[in-house]
Amino acid sequence: MDIFPSTPTIEVNMSSFHPLHTEVSALLRQTAERIVMPRFRNLSSNDIEEKAPNDLVTIADKQSEEALSLGLAALLPDAAIIGEEAYAADPSVMAHIKDDQAWIIDPIDGTGNYARGETPFGIIIALAEQNETVAGWIYDPVRQRLCHAYRGHGAYIDGEQVKANQQRPERPKAALAMRYMTDAQRQRAQALVADDYELVPIPNCAAEQYPLLTAADHHFTIFERSLPWDHAAGVLFLNEAGGKVARWDGSAYRPGDDRKGLLGASNPQIWAEVTELFNHKL
Numbered sequence: 045m046d047i048f049p050s051t052p053t054i055e056v057n058m059s060s061f062h063p064l065h066t067e068v069s070a071l072l073r074q075t076a077e078r079i080v081m082p083r084f085r086n087l088s089s090n091d092i093e094e095k096a097p098n099d100l101v102t103i104a105d106k107q108s109e110e111a112l113s114l115g116l117a118a119l120l121p122d123a124a125i126i127g128e129e130a131y132a133a134d135p136s137v138m139a140h141i142k143d144d145q146a147w148i149i150d151p152i153d154g155t156g157n158y159a160r161g162e163t164p165f166g167i168i169i170a171l172a173e174q175n176e177t178v179a180g181w182i183y184d185p186v187r188q189r190l191c192h193a194y195r196g197h198g199a200y201i202d203g204e205q206v207k208a209n210q211q212r213p214e215r216p217k218a219a220l221a222m223r224y225m226t227d228a229q230r231q232r233a234q235a236l237v238a239d240d241y242e243l244v245p246i247p248n249c250a251a252e253q254y255p256l257l258t259a260a261d262h263h264f265t266i267f268e269r270s271l272p273w274d275h276a277a278g279v280l281f282l283n284e285a286g287g288k289v290a291r292w293d294g295s296a297y298r299p300g301d302d303r304k305g306l307l308g309a310s311n312p313q314i315w316a317e318v319t320e321l322f323n324h325k326l
Contacts, residue, residue, distance in 0.1 A: 287312075
């Protein structure tokens with residue numbers, strides 16, 4: 045089912061991309077062009093709701109998820125679809141995330157930024173098979189930057205393979221996502237990095253945070269909450285680029301795992317260093 049029949053497909057080198065990359069990337073661009081960008085800086089107060097305290101959803105989130113869900117269902121009719129907004133309306137959809145195949149959708153990641161008319165924000169899609177992420181797409185509609193990762197085949201930005209920086213600077217940049225921590229956890233985290241690391245602001249958008257780590261604009265980040273629509277695609281992208289994202293105990297991130305705590309770093313050396321530094325101190 046082609047829900048955007050008049051928009052041309054952008055052709056790229058497909059040698060190491062997921063077999064559905066052409067279709068998924070076209071769906072992302074079309075959804076951005078027809079739904080997300082026309083609403084950017086053009087939302088009325090009635091277009092924004094609060095799902096929970098400080099957790100916003102806009103009409104564009106809902107319409108974007110609907111369009112993406114329709115398009116992805118046409119590509120793999122038997123795959124489950126787990127969208128952030130569908131989960132908010134009915135948490136039971138999460139039960140299907142460990143199915144043979146499952147699409148995971150964040151229709152607008154960084155909704156708070158988007159609702160304020162600010163950047164960054166993005167659209168994220170991941171494909172999981174038996175609770176392992178096999179492909180991910182992260183699209184920035186403003187810069188029209190498309191990040192893609194295919195398990196075992198590398199990470200790409202706009203068709204060009206990318207490798208995470210393996211160097212350790214004198215003062216690595218720490219981007220700590222502390223919103224869902226307790227006050228005591230925040231204080232400890234900030235104190236732990238104060239001497240040897242440069243604490244930098246987070247983008248409040250996982251669709252931007254993972255590319256920043258790949259480019260070594262940031263060197264590590266910690267997340268308390270690790271919901272699959274925020275992280276499944278980004279974790280795969282950074283790991284395929286040669287960085288490292290894992291649970292604090294070193295175990296792999298899986299979309300259906302509801303544990304808290306996630307550490308991502310631009311390279312395995314920094315990941316190991318930060319793990320040792322924190323060492324169960326949160």
